[in-house]
Amino acid sequence: xxxxxxxxxxxxxxxxxxxxxxxxxxxxxxxxxxxxxxxxxxxxxxxxxxxxxxxxxxxxxxxxxxxxxxxxxxxxxxxxxxxxxxxxxxxxxxxxxxxxxxxxxxxxxxxxxxxxxxxxxxxxxxxxxxxxxxxxxxxxxxxxxxxxxxxxxxxxxxxxxx
Numbered sequence: 001x002x003x004x005x006x007x008x009x010x011x012x013x014x015x016x017x018x019x020x021x022x023x024x025x026x027x028x029x030x031x032x033x034x035x036x037x038x039x040x041x042x043x044x045x046x047x048x049x050x051x052x053x054x055x056x057x058x059x060x061x062x063x064x065x066x067x068x069x070x071x072x073x074x075x076x077x078x079x080x081x082x083x084x085x086x087x088x089x090x091x092x093x094x095x096x097x098x099x100x101x102x103x104x105x106x107x108x109x110x111x112x113x114x115x116x117x118x119x120x121x122x123x124x125x126x127x128x129x130x131x132x133x134x135x136x137x138x139x140x141x142x143x144x145x146x147x148x149x150x151x152x153x154x155x156x157x158x159x160x161x162x
Contacts, residue, residue, distance in 0.1 A: 005069040009034070010078030018065045025049045025060035027068075028075060036076035036105040040134075047133030050106035051075050057113035059132070076105035079112065087157065088112055091149035099137035107133045111147045119155060121147070 002017040009032060016031055028034045028051070037060055040048035044059040051060045052074040079086040085093070088111050092098050097107070107130065114121055114129035121129070126147045127140075135143065 003066050003069075005066055007065075007068050007070070008072045010074055016065075020064070020066060022065045023061055024051070024053070024058075024063040024065050024068050024073070027065035028060065028073070034075050034077050037109075038102055038105065040102065044132075045134070046103070047106040047110065048103050050109045050133065052109055052113050052116075055113070055116060057110045057129075057132070074109070074112070076108050079108060086112075086150075087153040088115070088146070088150040091146040091153065092143075095142045095146040095149055097138055097142040097146040103133060103135045103137075107135065107143060111150060114147070115151055115154060119151060121151060123148075 001020050003020060004015065004017050007014050009028070014032065016027070018027055018031070025037055025039055028037055037051055038048040039061055040046035042061050044062040047059060049060040050057050053063065053068060054071045079089055088108050092104060092108060098104050110130055110133050114126065118125060123144060126144055130143060130147065
């Protein structure tokens with residue numbers, strides 16, 4: 001059985017008929033060809049599929065597409081603007097927090113959700129926000145440094161706009 005859903009993804013309104021059991025991750029990857037979010041574990045443990053759903057970081061492998069009906073989703077593909085990386089993306093590069101890259105989109109989306117609700121997080125808040133994301137390559141110090149750097153850069157960007 002299929003259901004019609006209306007969902008806004010990275011600012012674009014989408015309408016689709018989806019099977020009742022299709023996950024948001026499958027919808028994003030298979031219907032919209034947004035492949036940044038990855039299926040690592042399929043059980044919500046690794047964070048590789050993290051996206052932002054109505055302002056909160058969620059593991060999209062555990063959310064049904066029908067549950068996102070009428071909601072707003074942001075994926076890593078929505079981070080860059082006009083061909084320019086976001087402060088978070090650039091900070092991950094600058095701090096060496098990217099190696100194989102498999103977990104990076106989920107990490108970036110968890111960091112984005114954190115900075116949306118708390119633009120000046122301390123280290124404990126960053127660690128808590130990133131605790132649902134596993135990385136086997138970088139270790140976690142570069143990731144912590146990247147989120148710190150992104151918070152600082154975004155704060156400076158806001159002040160420059162004033």
